Amino acid sequence: METIQVVFLTVLVFFVIVTIHEWGHYYFAKRAGILVREFAIGFGPKLFSIKRGETRFTLRLVPAGGFVRMAGEDPEIVDVSEGQTVALRVKDDKVTRIYLDRLDERSGVVRGEVTAIDLERDLFVSLDLDGEIERFRVHPQALMISKGKETQIAPIDRQFGSKSVGARAMAIFAGPMMNFILAFVLFAVCVQMAGVPKENPDKLFVGSITDKSPASGSDLKRGDTIFAVNGTPIGGNFKLMVDIINKSKDTAVKFDIIREGVKHSVNITPAFDKESQSYRVGISADPQTRPATFMETFTIAGKQMKVWTINIFEGFKKIITAQFKLSDIGGPVRTAQYTSQFAAEGIDKLTFWTAILSLYLGIFNLMPIPALDGSRLIFIGIEAVRGRPVNPNRESMVHFIGFALIMLLMVVVTFNDILLLVRGEQ
Structure with a gap:
């Protein structure tokens, strides 16, 4: 690949x-x-x-x-307190944006000092506008803008802990x-x-090939059909193949295979595996299968x-x-x-x-x-x-x-x- x-x-x-x-x-x-x-x-x-x-x-x-x-x-990062000067953008009689900084640059807004605010339950903000207190309703999806970052308010019924x-x-x-x-x-x-494996398989296929094993340097490829080992037909008998390989020890083993309809022979010399205390060539075999x-x-x-x-x-x-x-x-x-x-x-x-x-x-x-x-x-x-x-x-x-x-x-x-x-x- x-x-x-x-x-x-x-x-x-x-x-x-x-x-x-x-x-x-x-x-x-x-x-x-x-x-x-x-x-x-x-x-x-x-x-x-x-x-x-x-x-x-x-x-x-x-x-x-x-x-x-x-x-x-987690605690909300943006907070507004009483006495803080903010700017509000109002649409359809509801506050849609609350600006906390760069107030002089905002146009089309209402600017004043906060006298009361609740952005979780009652959703309102009251401003002191040149000595007059005016109360504004806040949209439940209103945004707070500070340092160029927008944060949507979270009414109590939209918070994780309220559920x-x-x-x-x-x-x-x-x-x-x-x-x-x-x-x-x-x-x-x-x-x-x-x-799923067939009940009475008559074929055995090369599965994975272990890296740095005797088989990894051979011409065997995954998917090859193995029909004989050292001249002995093995059908779907994986154990028979393993026994033949182990008995061969340091002698080359001849694998007769079929790849894309063409017969090939591959010789591989097994190596002793300390973990299993046996001779192996480094391949796994996939059995003959049928649709599940x-x-x-x-x-x-x-x-x-x-x-x-x-x-x-x-x-x-x-x-x-x-x-x-x-x-x-x-x-x-x-x-x-x-x-x-x-x-x-x-x-x-x-x-x-x-x-x-x-x-x-x-x-x-x-x-x-x-x-x-x-x-x-x-x-x-x-x-x-x-x-x-x-x-x-x-x-x-x-x-x-x-x-x-x-x-x-x-x-x-x-x-x-x-x-x-x-x-x-x-």
């Missing part, structure tokens, strides 16, 4: 699994009536920004996730949920692409979800019990490297890997780690039990510390990934 295509597919994988996650938050927040201020892919400085409706969609520099910023989750426990929990859980749905769909797609039925697709996809969920939790268990080395933990760089390798092997392998990544992202985000969705759901659960929310400032501090620690860990594992890459250990 062309390098440019591999790079494009690698970027696409990250974009899809992060976007589908954030879209889950976005959709259910909007459905609950929450004002979504920003839908961001990545963190750090903005690379691209466009506003559609009430939401600003941004692409940011650091491709380590994304976020959906909802009104009321029911169930609506807020759904808006948070929806991100991981969408990753689980995507993973299931992609596993199902893989089943449809690969099919609808029920088989559904069932096998579900089994894959179960198997890989167990594998992911086994990995978390090793981390919790410290059964790992720092070099075992990969960050964005190593994940991108593996993704590019799968992209080079074919769309079916990349689809399967994307399903695993999406499942992992969903599970990881539900972990009870500050700043992640799991932690936010715990705070909502505590509120449901005790009947009142946790102090917002304390909750924000917990999430801020958690986010800082996650970013620190990200820096460490990324440095480790780059170091291993430079040393050629990956």
Whole structure:
């Protein structure tokens, strides 16, 4: 596969699994009536920004996730206090814009000193206009302009905290949920692409070829039909092929193959594999398959979800019990490297890997780690039990510390990934 295509597919994988996650938050927040201020892919400085409706969609520099910023989750940045001089733009008897600076440059506005203001419940602002107090109604989607930046006001009924426990929990859980749905769909797609093994196969195909293995330097190609090994017909018997290779030890093994209807012979000398304590050539074999039925697709996809969920939790268990080395933990760089390798092997392998990544992202985000969705759901659960929310400032501090620690860990594992890459250990 062309390098440019591999790079494009690698970027696409990250974009899809992060976007589908954030879209889950976005959709259910909007459905609950929450004002979504920003839908961001990545963190750090903005690379691209466009506003559609009430939401600003941004692409940011650091491709380590994304976020959906909802009104009321954090303290609003712009504030107006009594005694402050502002300028109002009024349309149809309602304030549509509140200017906080550069007032002399504004035309067609009402300018005065604020005597009273409420932008959350009663939606009004009263100004002292040359000794006369005048009250103005404020449009629920009015904008506050300060230092060239527009911020839409958030009436209390548009804020995250004003919604029911169930609506807020759904808006948070929806991100991981969408990753689980995507993973299931992609596993199902893989089943449809690969099919299911035939009950009595009479053919065996070359699957993946391990890098730096004896087979990697041979003329074998993925998809070749293997019909005989050392002159022995093997049909669909993978175990028979493995036994013949292992018994050959350091002697070249002759593979009789068919590629695009033409017969070829390839000689490969096995190498001893310390892990399996056997001689191998470095290939996997794909069995002969048939198209999967609808029920088989559904069932096998579900089994894959179960198997890989167990594998992911086994990995978390090793981390919790410290059964790992720092070099075992990969960050964005190593994940991108593996993704590019799968992209080079074919769309079916990349689809399967994307399903695993999406499942992992969903599970990881539900972990009870500050700043992640799991932690936010715990705070909502505590509120449901005790009947009142946790102090917002304390909750924000917990999430801020958690986010800082996650970013620190990200820096460490990324440095480790780059170091291993430079040393050629990956």
